[in-house]
Amino acid sequence: MKVLVPATTTNLGAGFDVFGLALDLFNEVEFSFDTKETTIESTGKYASDLKDHNLFFEVFRFFERKTGYRVPPVRIKQTCNIPVSSGLGSSAAVIVAALHIANEGTGRNLSREDLMKLAVELEGHPDNVVPAFTGGLVVCYQNGSHLDFEKFEIDLSLTFLVPNFPVCTNEMRKILPEKVPFEDAVFNIKNSCQFLAKIAAGKIKEALKYVGDRLHQNYRINDNKKMKEFVEAILSKNPEYWFVSGSGPSVCSNINDFEGIPYLKDVLKLRVNNRGMIVSE
Known part of the structure; x- marks a missing residue:
């Protein structure tokens, strides 16, 4: 079986x-x-x-x-x-x-x-x-x-950049704050609702404009030196969108130029x- x-x-x-x-x-x-x-x-x-x-x-x-x-x-x-x-x-x-x-x-x-x-x-x-x-x-x-x-x-293809270092999900969750600023909570509510509204309307690619986050990604990125360098290199390519996959360290982004990104191990294009x-x- x-x-x-x-x-x-x-x-x-x-x-x-x-x-x-x-x-x-x-x-x-x-x-x-x-x-x-x-x-x-x-x-x-x-x-x-x-x-x-x-x-x-x-x-x-x-x-x-x-x-x-x-x-x-x-x-x-x-x-x-x-x-x-x-x-x-x-x-x-x-x-x-x-x-x-x-x-x-x-x-x-x-x-x-x-x-x-x-x-x-x-x-x-x-x-x-x-x-x-x-x-x-x-x-x-x-x-x-x-x-x-x-x-x-949904019908969608995404590109994931996988670095050569691991992270522990449990450790990544421990660094998240118990309280967040009010404006950060509102920011995420607006983005998550708009993301889902676009999905429901069949506007799949438009939904990717609303993957911005202020509740968890920055805390995870800034806690790990390699992760911070990895993400900063990706952002230097001016992607239209990006997000940390799960607790990281992989990042989903629509960039096509991978030159100079430190720690990069694999690029996975997945549907x-x-x-x-x-x-x-």
Whole structure:
């Protein structure tokens, strides 16, 4: 059996913890329960960037605690096509894949909605894991255990600049302030509403004019010297739009000139994936 889980980009600037977008780049995870011991092997372009496979085991233990079902031994072979610790949802892809595997191994007792709720609880916020399940542009709402979302199918291609240094999402969240200036909150409300209004009107490219943010990006950029140099070099190219992908360090921008950008490792030109996770026998 095989499951393909897409990369995701979140926040899209102003939509902090609310907007998430699935991309046509997938981690491929083959698995079989014809084994007596759980083993995990990773190959692919970014496999060498993985420190370990602990997240798979953490998800399995979480699934067992929440459901009461025991995940049987499983043999997993993962092809890592999503950059690791780069703000493109590599951890969310593992969480989604592991929950799917756990559900398959215990009799498919949980619905997709049940698995999404588990994924959100484990991840802590919905904007990465929900679009990994559903595809498309997802507008998420979470209040305690209540999860709601709307999906928009859009046709769009985006360019992501991936640097050669990672960042830790948990550490990046710790540096965010508990309070922000009133005018910054208003700025983000206006941009996020206008972004979504353009999407709803089918004006996809116009929506990208409204990805400006004042709630989280500057704090993350200024906290990391390499990140600051990376973003400043991108901004020196005078892009029409740009935003930090997730917690970073990857940046989405429409520039075509990549000369002189420090730390640049990969340039990924990706279309929106409106299908989401793909399951095959």
